Amino acid sequence: MSAVQAVTPFETIRTPDAASRPVKIHTVAVKVTYGQKEALHGVSIDIPEKAVTAFIGPSGCGKSTFLRCINRMNDTIAGARVEGTIKLDDQNIYDPDLDVVELRARVGMVFQKPNPFPKSIFDNVAYGPRIHGLARSKADLEEIVVTSLQKASLFNEVKDRLNEPGTGLSGGQQQRLCIARAIAVSPEVILMDEPCSALDPIATAKVEELIDELRANFTIVIVTHSMQQAARVSQRTAFFHLGHLIEEGPTDHVFTNPLEQRTQDYITGRFG
Amino acid sequence: MTEAASRLPVSRLGGPEVRAISRIDIGLRRRYAAERRFRAYGLAAVTIALCFLLALFGSIVGKGYTAFQQTRIAMMVDFDASIIAPDGDRSPAAVLSGNAFRFDDLIAASLQKTLELDPDDEDGLYDGLDLLSKGSAPMLRSMIAKDPSLIGTKRSVDFYATGDVDSFVKGTIRADIPESQRLIKDKHIALIDKLEKDGALHLAFNTGLFTNGASTRPEMAGVGVALVGSLYMMLVVLVLSLPLGVAGSIYLEEFAPKNRWTDLIEVNINNLAAVPSIVYGLLGLAVFINFAHLPRSASLVGGLVLTLTTLPTIIIATRAALKAVPPSIREAGLGVGASKMQTVFHHVLPLAMPGVLTGTIIGLAHALGETAPLLMIGMKAFIVEYPTTPLDPATALPTQIYMWATEPERAFTERTSAAIIVLLAFLLAMNSLAIILRRAFERRW
Ligand SMILES: Nc1ncnc2c1ncn2[C@@H]1O[C@H](COP(=O)(O)OP(=O)(O)O)[C@@H](O)[C@H]1O
Ligand SMILES: [Mg+2]
Numbered sequence: 001m002s003a004v005q006a007v008t009p010f011e012t013i014r015t016p017d018a019a020s021r022p023v024k025i026h027t028v029a030v031k032v033t034y035g036q037k038e039a040l041h042g043v044s045i046d047i048p049e050k051a052v053t054a055f056i057g058p059s060g061c062g063k064s065t066f067l068r069c070i071n072r073m074n075d076t077i078a079g080a081r082v083e084g085t086i087k088l089d090d091q092n093i094y095d096p097d098l099d100v101v102e103l104r105a106r107v108g109m110v111f112q113k114p115n116p117f118p119k120s121i122f123d124n125v126a127y128g129p130r131i132h133g134l135a136r137s138k139a140d141l142e143e144i145v146v147t148s149l150q151k152a153s154l155f156n157e158v159k160d161r162l163n164e165p166g167t168g169l170s171g172g173q174q175q176r177l178c179i180a181r182a183i184a185v186s187p188e189v190i191l192m193d194e195p196c197s198a199l200d201p202i203a204t205a206k207v208e209e210l211i212d213e214l215r216a217n218f219t220i221v222i223v224t225h226s227m228q229q230a231a232r233v234s235q236r237t238a239f240f241h242l243g244h245l246i247e248e249g250p251t252d253h254v255f256t257n258p259l260e261q262r263t264q265d266y267i268t269g270r271f272g
Numbered sequence: 273m274t275e276a277a278s279r280l281p282v283s284r285l286g287g288p289e290v291r292a293i294s295r296i297d298i299g300l301r302r303r304y305a306a307e308r309r310f311r312a313y314g315l316a317a318v319t320i321a322l323c324f325l326l327a328l329f330g331s332i333v334g335k336g337y338t339a340f341q342q343t344r345i346a347m348m349v350d351f352d353a354s355i356i357a358p359d360g361d362r363s364p365a366a367v368l369s370g371n372a373f374r375f376d377d378l379i380a381a382s383l384q385k386t387l388e389l390d391p392d393d394e395d396g397l398y399d400g401l402d403l404l405s406k407g408s409a410p411m412l413r414s415m416i417a418k419d420p421s422l423i424g425t426k427r428s429v430d431f432y433a434t435g436d437v438d439s440f441v442k443g444t445i446r447a448d449i450p451e452s453q454r455l456i457k458d459k460h461i462a463l464i465d466k467l468e469k470d471g472a473l474h475l476a477f478n479t480g481l482f483t484n485g486a487s488t489r490p491e492m493a494g495v496g497v498a499l500v501g502s503l504y505m506m507l508v509v510l511v512l513s514l515p516l517g518v519a520g521s522i523y524l525e526e527f528a529p530k531n532r533w534t535d536l537i538e539v540n541i542n543n544l545a546a547v548p549s550i551v552y553g554l555l556g557l558a559v560f561i562n563f564a565h566l567p568r569s570a571s572l573v574g575g576l577v578l579t580l581t582t583l584p585t586i587i588i589a590t591r592a593a594l595k596a597v598p599p600s601i602r603e604a605g606l607g608v609g610a611s612k613m614q615t616v617f618h619h620v621l622p623l624a625m626p627g628v629l630t631g632t633i634i635g636l637a638h639a640l641g642e643t644a645p646l647l648m649i650g651m652k653a654f655i656v657e658y659p660t661t662p663l664d665p666a667t668a669l670p671t672q673i674y675m676w677a678t679e680p681e682r683a684f685t686e687r688t689s690a691a692i693i694v695l696l697a698f699l700l701a702m703n704s705l706a707i708i709l710r711r712a713f714e715r716r717w
Binding site for chain 2: 071073076078101102103104105108109110111113115116117118127128131132178181182184185
């Protein structure tokens with residue numbers, strides 16, 4: 001089957017979950033253009049609640065672009081235009097009445113390169129709760145910080161140096177600090193854009209373990225370059241190629257029994 | 273096969289590879305030579321710059337350091353109540369009014385006693401008075417007005433010697449040139465020697481240099497008014513240009529859409545930074561003085577004009593500092609749900625602050641030394657009184673230097689250099705403050 005034929009007209013191949021999960025994010029025909037260039041050609045996908053969904057695909061296929069639509073981070077890029085529908089719990093997030101700041105409190109994000117604020121570890125985690133008014137008192141705030149750090153499996157490592165700068169931690173610790181910072185505002189969804197690509201294998205293993213734990217309370221969408229990582233942490237996998245969502249389905253199904261030629265080529269390492 | 277190749281012990285290296293190896297060798301040697309050469313150029317450049325700097329400082333300090341000391345003549349003054357307050361009124365107002373010559377009488381009396389002159393020796397008295405600054409009587413009067421309890425007592429008072437006597441004592445007017453060409457005559461020299469021997473004539477630290485205003489008599493002239501004027505101007509510049517510049521840069525860098533209009537604004541800000549400062553002086557004259565009718569020679573107007581010259585510098589530096597803040601910090605802020613403004617003010621601006629401060633201080637330092645625009649708005653007036661507000665007439669350090677540099681007296685020459693030293697010290701203090709502030713902000717990383 002030749003790739004050119006499959007691109008136009010286009011139909012995503014979908015395999016439903018065996019155990020049906022409630023849908024958290026529902027998107028229909030999401031198109032993104034940067035200036036004149038269309039980077040996403042219409043992506044429709046349902047992302048299940050309290051599960052990990054992995055986006056895989058070769059570089060430049062639009063994974064990050066799509067991820068950044070979900071918390072409207074693309075709004076900050078001059079010349080980026082988003083079309084289509086994205087619903088979070090049946091609420092259209094591109095509704096003009098919706099407050100972007102509130103949306104970003106509900107949909108947190110962890111970036112490729114750990115980017116803690118150049119402030120203390122405590123202030124890094126406390127910043128979100130402070131600006132969203134989540135803590136009534138100092139004790140409240142401290143509790144939020146401690147539980148967030150605990151949930152991010154970082155507390156034991158930093159409990160003696162909460163007042164030291166977050167930038168002084170190791171790469172893996174910094175990334176977990178960023179996860180703690182995202183958790184601190186009690187989001188419903190956490191978006192992670194290649195969160196382990198700047199980390200060593202041990203730090204990666206820790207973050208993966210953490211993602212697995214977080215799945216109980218949060219809906220997680222993770223972009224990853226590593227097929228093994230997608231296979232280890234996710235329940236559903238979506239394969240992107242050249243701005244199209246080619247195939248999506250339960251992770252074990254996509255990896256063991258891909259229905260699309262390009263999916264198979266990609267996961268067997270024939271391109272990417 | 274080349275010669276080099278045949279010398280190589282390992283035979284499995286083929287011809288082309290061998291050539292490649294020898295070529296890399298030459299390249300390396302050349303590269304190191306180039307590097308050494310470049311370092312030598314750099315070192316030479318730094319050395320030359322240092323030499324010039326040393327020569328500059330050497331000549332200024334060499335000419336100016338003597339101005340920090342001044343020749344004084346200590347004389348016992350009898351604050352005779354019958355002369356100072358003939359009608360018995362000892363109030364400051366009464367001291368300041370009335371016959372001004374009565375203070376000259378006091379000085380003459382104490383001079384006669386100090387020089388042990390015959391009361392009838394008028395020539396001797398006048399020769400002695402030649403040594404004293406013409407500002408001595410006013411000085412005595414204001415001294416008494418400030419402290420009327422002096423009346424009726426006897427006190428030793430340090431009088432200023434004239435600028436010429438001062439120059440003679442410091443050796444800038446030499447005794448070995450013919451008397452007819454000398455400002456200090458032989459009879460004066462005799463008196464100076466006598467006073468010196470008695471211990472009445474001595475060198476003291478010249479506080480007046482820092483506290484006095486303008487004067488035609490060099491021994492009474494100081495940079496006090498100019499210092500206050502410059503300080504007021506720096507405050508005006510800081511208060512106006514820092515918030516305006518930073519706000520403008522933040523808007524342009526973080527909020528403004530990138531389109532043709534903002535491009536045009538950017539180009540023009542860069543152009544404004546290159547506009548000669550005298551043009552800003554003309555602008556200030558037209559707008560602030562002729563149109564807005566602000567007072568001439570006021571430090572407020574000077575500050576406004578210097579704000580105009582400084583703003584482009586601050587904007588350019590601030591925008592560069594904002595641009596240097598990694599975008600990941602902005603993403604982090606937005607990602608946890610901070611608004612754009614919160615992100616900028618909580619995270620981006622604090623990180624840009626060292627750069628902003630550096631730019632501001634460079635701008636202020638330029639403004640402090642700026643002379644041409646101040647001449648245009650009349651800040652080179654003869655001002656004796658301290659300005660109490662920025663609306664009062666004042667001078668500035670660079671214009672004071674300019675004015676003194678045009679005076680012929682020897683004593684003004686050394687004061688010109690001394691004023692330059694004061695200006696440089698002011699600059700150095702500002703730069704040190706900048707470094708301290710920058711360190712304080714940098715530690716937040
Ligand atoms: N800020 C941007 N401006 C213009 N083009 C962009 C921008 N970000 C991404 N793109 C383009 O969009 C396409 C998808 O990029 P991206 O979503 O980053 O891919 P991925 O994350 O899958 O590697 C790429 O072709 C990229 O060049
Ligand atoms: Mg990406």
